Amino acid sequence: MADAPPEFPASSTTAELEQGERFTPRFDGDGLIPAIVTDDTTGEVLMFAWMNATALARTLETRIAHFWSRSRKKIWMKGEESGNVLNITRMTTDCDQDVVWLQAKITGAGVACHTGARSCFYREILTDSAADPHQARLKRRD
Amino acid sequence: MADAPPEFPASSTTAELEQGERFTPRFDGDGLIPAIVTDDTTGEVLMFAWMNATALARTLETRIAHFWSRSRKKIWMKGEESGNVLNITRMTTDCDQDVVWLQAKITGAGVACHTGARSCFYREILTDSAADPHQARLKRRD
Numbered sequence: 001m002a003d004a005p006p007e008f009p010a011s012s013t014t015a016e017l018e019q020g021e022r023f024t025p026r027f028d029g030d031g032l033i034p035a036i037v038t039d040d041t042t043g044e045v046l047m048f049a050w051m052n053a054t055a056l057a058r059t060l061e062t063r064i065a066h067f068w069s070r071s072r073k074k075i076w077m078k079g080e081e082s083g084n085v086l087n088i089t090r091m092t093t094d095c096d097q098d099v100v101w102l103q104a105k106i107t108g109a110g111v112a113c114h115t116g117a118r119s120c121f122y123r124e125i126l127t128d129s130a131a132d133p134h135q136a137r138l139k140r141r142d
Numbered sequence: 143m144a145d146a147p148p149e150f151p152a153s154s155t156t157a158e159l160e161q162g163e164r165f166t167p168r169f170d171g172d173g174l175i176p177a178i179v180t181d182d183t184t185g186e187v188l189m190f191a192w193m194n195a196t197a198l199a200r201t202l203e204t205r206i207a208h209f210w211s212r213s214r215k216k217i218w219m220k221g222e223e224s225g226n227v228l229n230i231t232r233m234t235t236d237c238d239q240d241v242v243w244l245q246a247k248i249t250g251a252g253v254a255c256h257t258g259a260r261s262c263f264y265r266e267i268l269t270d271s272a273a274d275p276h277q278a279r280l281k282r283r284d
Contacts, residue, residue, distance in 0.1 A: 006276045018257055023267050023278035036178050036187055043185015045178055045234075048241045060267070060275035092187075092283065094262040095255050099190045101263050113237050115160055120236040121243050125165050125202065133202035134148045136165035141234065 008053060011097070018095050025056060026098040032068060033098060037112070039119075040089045040103040046112035047120045049078075051100070063088045065102055083108035150195060153239070160237050167198060168240040174210060175242060179254070181261075182231045182245040188254035189262045191220075193242070205230045207244055225250035 011017035011024040027033050032050040039046055049067040051059065055075050058066040065078045065086035079085035086104040093100050106112055113120040123138040153159035153166040169175050174192040181188055191209040193201065197217050200208040207220045207228035221227035228246040235242050248254055255262040265280040 006274055008276050021280050023280050034176060034190065036190065038180075038185065038187065043180065045180065045243045048176065048178065048236060057275045060269045060278055061271075091267040092263040093265055093267055093280065094190060095257050095259070095264070099262075100267070101187045115237050117237070121234040121241075122237070123235055125233040125235055125242070127202045129203075132148060133199045134150050136202055138163050138165050138235065 006057075008056075017097055023093065024097055025053075025093065025100070026096065027053065028098070032070075033100060035065070035067065035100045035102060037065065037086060037102045037104055040105055044119055045121050046086075046104070046106065046118070047078075056100070059088070059102075060091070065104060078112075079106075079108060082111065084111050086112075148199075150198075159239055165235065166239055167195075167235065167242070168238065169195065170240070174212075175240060177207070177209065177242045177244060179207060179228060179244045179246055182247055186261050187263050188228075188246070188248065188260070189220075198242070201230070201244075202233070207246060220254075221248075221250060224253065226253050228254075 009024050031052050035051050037046045052068040055066040055068045069076050085107045088102050088104045090103040124141045126137045151166050173194050177193050179188045194210040197208040197210045227249045230244050230246045232245040266283045268279045
């Protein structure tokens with residue numbers, strides 16, 4: 001029999017999960033964990049994507065962001081086609097270790113979004129306080 | 143019959159979804175959308191949580207962050223008990239409108255995390271390049 005693939009460990013108590021010094025990531029029912037990517041200089045949120053255990057391990061190993069594409073059902077290295085690779089300067093997890101935050105420098109043309117925008121978050125949500133909040137407008141932020 | 147509760151509109155095309163000027167948020171199969179909260183001054187990620195349509199509408203209406211608690215199965219206004227309310231200065235959505243990013247000022251003691259930390263993201267993930275990436279360590283960032 002082949003060896004089982006290596007796995008991330010689990011925390012045994014809430015105290016260990018929240019205060020411990022071992023990375024024991026928690027994946028959701030689909031085996032995924034959300035990843036927030038910010039520009040390590042400006043703090044701008046560049047993108048949001050999902051990782052499975054393999055993508056997370058590869059990201060930790062290479063310091064280059066890899067994700068799980070839910071639509072294509074495969075691992076992808078961000079920028080493998082566009083050249084806009086995310087080089088990670090810092091990775092952080094949250095209190096219950098079910099989210100990761102990547103601070104990164106983007107290479108190539110410096111474009112994180114498939115639409116050609118620098119960040120996927122290029123539209124501000126605007127509401128008129130007198131109006132129905134379900135009818136908000138979007139405005140490009142440049 | 144009572145009126146149906148107001149709903150968010152939907153985009154009819156990918157072009158409208160990605161480039162349009164109407165906010166047409168897309169909720170997942172559980173009716174939820176992820177929300178990233180950053181400190182509007184430092185850019186630090188403070189927390190990550192989920193909103194259902196009601197929490198999102200209430201957030202847009204009040205400019206105070208409301209979320210859906212998946213464990214307690216209820217809407218909560220962040221800070222309703224702790225006093226650490228998130229006053230939103232800017233809300234942004236991403237290319238396919240399935241994530242929201244809130245830039246906020248936190249009131250009260252300025253503590254976003256239930257553990258008492260300012261941000262939920264208080265531990266950096268450290269890897270030894272020679273070691274198994276599944277055995278990463280966590281170190282408090284202060």
